Amino acid sequence: MTANRPEWQRYQLEVAATLSQLGFTTEVEEKVTGVRGEHDIDVTARVTSAGITQVWVVECKKWKRAVPKERILTFYAIVTDVGADRGLVFAENGFQAGAVRAARNTNLTLTSLVDFSQNTADELATIKVRGLQERITVLENKFRSIWDLTPEERDKRIAQYIGPSGFLDLPAGHSTATSHLLACLSQMKEALNFASFNRWPVFYWALDDEYPISVNSWPGLLCITEETVATCERIYDQMVFPQGQLKDWRELQSQEMTELLTKIRQPKDE
Structure with a gap:
């Protein structure tokens, strides 16, 4: 039981x-191999967004005194050796002035549980936004490069396009059929940019x-954007490597x- 564990382990x-x-x-007390050897990490944390994985290593100091500079320098060497994207030191009784100076201009964060919870949600959203924007770009x-193909190859790709054609009801295979999808991708980037500047609600x-759908928070925006980007990627893959006799792009959208x-489109009075 957790209550029977030592305080540092809790x-x-x-x-x-x-x-x-x-x-x-997360994984507690994981052995992580670095360039110079193996290290016992208090907590290892990994998050993947838009195909990009961030690895954070964490040291937990349940001490009755402030953490000194020497401990921070030792941990920074470990963070560097294992190639972590970020190192975090959690301590509820603070850090000595030398420790704070040692962590400046590095990928270390010195924090406590309360401070971390309050300050990290927006930072994680920033990481996810960066990955999504890269995927969208x-x-x-990829879609624009279709026009660099020979006319024969280009016509073949366009003929295999089953994605949305916009609201002019263009037939599949029409030369401008992908324009609506490209417009949606551009609008997604714009929505992410507006949210990054805290200009809520954003329209998706x-x-x-x-x-458009009005979105008021990061969790909702990131969820629908990532799902839509994944659908667009499947539409492109279907153009290049067609699988089966799909007739509607919605078959490529997740359930x-x-x-x-x-649920979003359901009238509120129903």
Whole structure:
């Protein structure tokens, strides 16, 4: 039982639980191999968004005194050796002035459970936004590169396009059929940018909606954006490597996304 564990071990578990609530996959007391050897890490935290994995290593100091500079320098060497994206030191009784100075201009964060919970949600959203924007840019370039193909190859790709064609009801295979999808990708980037500047609500266009959806928080925006980007990636893959006789792009959309959009579109008085 947790209550029977030493106080320092309970603190590790509490830190791991906090990270898990923020969407990380955590492991307590993991052995991590670095360039110079193996290290015992109090908590290892990993989060993947838009195909990019962030690895954070964590040291937990349930001490009755402030953490000194020497401990921070030792931990920074470990963070560097294992190639972690970030190192965090949790301590509820603070850090000595030298420790704070040692952590400046590094990828270390000195924090406590309360401070971390309050300050990290927006930072994680920033990481996810960066990954999504990169995926959207890659996808836009892929669709645009179709026009660099020979006429024969280009016509073949366009003929295999089953994605949304916009609200002019263009037939599949029409030369401008992908324009609506590219417009949606551009609108997604714009929505992410507005949210990054805290300009809520932001407006999001689903692939088959003529009217935008109003979104008021990061969790909702990141969820629908990531699902939509994944659908667009499948539409492109279907153009290049067609699988089966699909007739409607909605077959490439996840069931979770379909259910979410149905719920959003449901009239409030029903």
